[in-house]
Amino acid sequence: MSAEASASLVIGEFAKSGSPEPEDDDFLSACWSATGGNPLLLKELTEALAAEHVDPTAAGIPQVYALGPRAIARRVAMWMRRLPPSCAPLTCAIAVLGDGADLGHAAELAGLDRDEALQAAKSLEHAQILHTAVPSDALDPRWGFVHPLVRAAVYEEITPADCHRAHRTAAHLLRDSQAEIEKVALHLLRTLPSGDAEAVTLLWSAARSALARGSPEAAATYLRRALVEPPPTGDRLDLLFALGSAMRRVDSAAAVPYLTEAHELAGPSRQRVEIALPLGDTLLALRRAEEALAIWQQALADTAPQDTELLYQLNACILSIPLCEPGRPDLRQDILGRVAALRSPKPSESTGGRYLDCVIAGHDAVIGDPRAVVRAQRVLHDAPAGPSDGQMSLSFGWLALISADRREVLGSLDAAVEQAHRQGSVNDLTGALAYRAMAWLHQGNLDEAAADASEAMHTGDASSLDLRRLVLGPVLAEVQIEQGALSRAQTTLEWTGVPDPAPLTGLMYYVLYSRSHLLRLQGRTTEALNAALAAGASFSAAGGDNPAIVPWRSEAALCLHLLGRDEEARTMADAELRPARYWSAPRALGRALRIAGTLSEGDADVGLLRQAVTRLEGSPARLEYAKALADYGAALRRHGVRSQARTLLSDALDIAEARGAAPLVQQILDELHVAGIRPRRHAVTGPQSLTPSEQRVFDLAVAGHTNREIAQQLFVTAKTVEVHLSSVYRKLGVTSRRQLGALAEQTHAAAHAADEPE
Template identity: 30%
Template sequence: MPPIELPLLERDREQAALSAVIGELRSGRPAVVTVTGEPGLGQNDLLRWAAEHAREAGLRVLTAHATPAEHEVRYGVVAQLLAAENRALASRLFLTEEQPGGLPGLNGLLAAARHRPTLLVVRDTQWLDPASLRWLEALVRRLPRSSTALLTSTTGTALARPEWNVGTPLTGLATTIELALPPLTSSGTATAVLEVFEVPGDPAFTEVLAEATRGIPAVVHDVLDRFARAGHRPSADLIGPLRTLTAEVIGDHAARALSDLRDPAAVDALRALAVCGDLLDFPLVCTLAGPHAVSESRLRAALVASGLTTLRDGSPRVQDAVVRARILEEMPAAARAELYACAAALAQRVAADDQGIADLLLPARPIGDPWAVDTLRRGFTSALRVGRRDQAVAYLARALDEPLRPVERARIEFQLASVEMVTAPAAAERRLSGLTRAPGSGLRARATDLCLLGGDTRSARHALAGTIDSPSAAPEPRRGTAGAPHLPGTVHAHDTARPPVPERTGGRDRGGPGENPADAERDELTVLCRVAYFLRHEDAELDVLPVPALPDAVHNPAVAGIWAWEHGVVGLHREEVRRLARSAFVPGAFGRPLLVVPRLLGCRALLLTDDGDEAENHLGALLDEARRERAAISVAHILTVRAELHIRHGRPDAAARDLAAAEAELPLERLHPLFLPYWLALTMITDLQNGHVGRARETAARPLPPLAHESATAAQFLFARGVLARTDDDPQQAREYFRACGRRLLQHGCVNPAVQPWRSLAAEAAHALGDTEEARRLAGEELRLARRWGAPSPLGRAQLSLALIREEDRVENLRTAVATLGEAPARTAYTRAVLELAQARSAGDPRGPALALGAGAAVPPVSGHPL
């Protein structure tokens, strides 16, 4: 395939001006025309067109091209101009010594121009050698008495500014024109696409091409040429390859321009400019480049003339990231890291922007000064504030390359892991696993807490290795489906005696008898290990410790939160659970920070006791704290718990907002599989309550990863599927899902109907199928457990379910359910009970409110998730 040829696009104005100059030259009127613009805009293409046009008009045309390689060659350009007319003179110019005031060949040129108008075309005058520059200036001074025109092109600022520029006294008696070429517009780029492919390009394709090439014709030409040679068409679905190819072309252009830059001072200045030109003023960039016997103005002109920079606010700037990378990749790695380090130190001394200094530190060698770590941490905070998590991670990872004290290193590792939980979970798990085993850091419990939020149960359990050596660490019996577990310090779930739970004194705790930070940390690790076991049983793993006993040290807020949750799911001693849950939010001894997981479980325990308003206040405080710490994974989990609270209180619109915000913080594809069933279940229930049944079906059809089936939260997804089947009027499928949910909950010791009303819903499904015996058995068991627990919400729901199943005394039973639910925050269940009572009262009256609510109108909440 031959190379493509593009016409001069969007240069009609310039072509008209040059045609006029050529026409006037034929009449003997001299002119000086300079075509300017950044490299690649087509200055030389325009000069070639003008030269050809002049030849066709019968003019004599002499051409030359200045290059960086011949910048020091005396009369290099003059020799090219005269070679066609006087080859012998051109060759002698390089050999004879320059005479003072000598202008070889100039008089002969002017004499010949009297008989035949002459156009001199000189390309890239920014690279003129000094002797040729003086020769051309002498020519321009003689133009008013000659039929000669000078047409030149330049990019940026010449190293030595010619005296024939517009407005100088030298050209006062001759026509002087300066044509500044603009980039191609979107329309011009679209025309180029049409010329190459002979079909219009997709608007999206053309827009990206114009934006990526910045409308520079030389780049547009090369990109389209390579794109066509690759067999592509200008379609929107090839925007990715287009961007990649454009970056390659820009890099190749930069590499060619860099190879032409031979001045060591200019190379050093260009490298310094590529490192920090956007942060430091040009004089400081020159300082960074090192001492050179070259003036700042000459350096500025050399950089602009190189074509690798553009002028912005009067100072040169490297064009884009691709060019910057090509400039710096030629340096040895050690020299490049040293240059970045020096740039960062200079920027720090002049109090430059923290974010800019942090960017300089990323590729720099270790600085060894405290300001570097402080700057990187401030950059981390700023990056998180604007949502640039990947950049924030890079800042803290770089801070770890600096020399640090062990305690400070551990804190940075923890802070880094809290963000990596969202951006790189595997890296976060490795980092936190090391912190959980690092004694003396004071972060073992917090690291384990963060591990659990990320779903890493193994690290949470391994954190206990070497710290739990008491006899109470013996493994508990395997939790089965026959009932609830036998919790430490309490009686079995089916017993009714009150356990001897240790009392916690009010106010700020001073620690238990003999309590010290090591004991407090051990207790925190113990209860977190129990949460890990609840999330995922790993009894088959030989290297995982058995679940330890629950400590009695409820003066520790973390222990109190786990006590409250474990007693709450069993369904015993509601007042004790409420007291312990509240204790989870009271700061403990020694100024230890409160952990997130125990407080979340404390909030969930308050949901079970029907203290939703109090739980909502604590969740709001937790959310504010997590946002201050920029802990996205904590924010996400807090929002999901609050979404469940909204569902329980009949606020599905608020639940939908919290779930959307949670997914914005922690996308589902980054969520650990152990938590995925719970999030999907909340989404399904919210959609059902908001009337989006189709979306709920789509969520229910989503396959779960294998690990998700090992989690306690799998019960929630089964429950939500049962509710969906109930909405679809499929009692057979609904009963199977509710039964499966119940088996999974009992396996994990969740007996309390406040956790999940699966028995009531399974009973209603069995009743719809005609299995009255099973329906009554399940409804009766739900009512008995709800009475034992004593919270109005589960008790009212159980009473309502039993009233719907039993024909006898239905109105009285419904009145009882309405009275009970009237004291509960579950307004959806209360509304359903009121309507069912109204319908029962009006039975037999065709004008009565015969409203049979579908399941979707009274969708029960999802609960049972430990976080």
């Protein structure tokens, strides 16, 4: 029955019983939902509600769902007593097999011949217990219950021993009929452990199937069940390794015990080294760097010199430690020696070679050596993201390209996000989204950065990735600071879990830099200066000297200026110019020039700010370009060059407004007001104002895709699509998809008319 017909029946049944008639739509909807609109079940439920004197209002909804199952169970028991004896075993068999059961399988499980089973099924259908459906890929009808609660009522009456035997028999029936292996495994999950080696094999096969379709959670469920069967002694090690590998895609902390036991069972062997790789990586993600290092160093000692692939991978892992957990001078010196020894002018095409190249690129990027860019490009440019186990290493290649303002990094990050979705790896998705958010931030695309970072925070909360928080939190906080949401930025930095004062180990320099930026804007200048200097100490402990990664000197310079210590401020700002010029990326150099210019004395400011604008003009760092335009325009206004100042400030305002950088917009408007200049109209609406992500959502929406389909194609959440679509509606001045389509047609027609020859 439809919801409307269901409501009429419920009202009528309440009236018959003399109870108050329901008038609350939510209550009536709950009755329909609880019974699936089945009239007999509705009557049974209504009788129970009336007998219990349930108030038919929203307050009575919990009792609808509480009484519904009991009422339906009574109705089912009554029906079954009236039906032929063959109906009871058939209903139990279909309850075990689940909806869409094949009648032949159900008959065999129930101990009936096919004719008996068919007759019983027809009786059950007539009694509205079962219903039939013919799927598109099957000629024979499949059978199921009219409502999940009916199946539950039948299933709960089966004794545990009978249930175990029925599910084991069902598994064998499905296996023999070559059903999908995961359907077989679902029945084995409901059996009691009995040391059945065949059950272990089937569950293991189902786990491989689940991994292939991108469901590591399901794979882990099958493998855990196989582990308690238990497996033959010789299989336990491989089973533990498989289970730990599946779990680390979704929950690093939960993966550690399985990988650790597998590592201990392996004994000295190549397999032990292979297990050491993901075990150490998982420990490092949990910020247990000392344990990870010890495991990798022992594995390196156990690896044969001719096994170059494992040696590459292990060296990549060990070299990543100082980048993730600085603060060990002894290890730093050893690492520098290894980096020098492992450099190669030729790219390695092996997986391990790619990982090693990325980590070396990361070291070069941190110290500000431009060779990092070429090394990272040859690994990541037009290449797949790589196997899941190597994302920690690949992330250093992403960092190098992001810091160098290389647009092609987004292609590699898009591929990594797609792969993480395909593999169902929450851990990899968190990492790829975090670095893609960083790339968007560096380009000044705040909406895209916020969407990716917010989604990564949501996934990261479920996956125990403590190390990722130290990157992700500061990225989102910086986005929120640029948007003027200082209180939200404060909350985001608290989400990282870093105390105050912060230790100078780990990736604390990201958190400390963002903390300094926020404190300065909050007016807590002395605290901001201390945080900036602490960020510098933490970054230096990792060998860091690249302002494209942590521009702590210019941040400290701004704090010193606010404290009236201008000579120290200029010295600090000038100190950032040297490494920025050497690294030569537009964003870092433009920022260093801009801040040195704003702190300069006399006419030196105009020259430095002009250089900043020139360096940033053609770069992807559009928000930093807008800041340079704004500061250059303000300097020219102070020097009396009013006309050029107007142009520069207006161009800066266009960029800042289009990217939602509210504080920068206000700064420019204030400057224009001081100069007595009326700002021109700015492109904050219309097709030209759409960000890249908004444009992709717009195109797919116009093509007729639903929000869910758009989310699947772009590998984002449906919520992210909703956010982008709302922004599109606002910028284009529409309120519906139909209007979007009409606008797109008008735009296309106008473009076509413009192309027509006169």
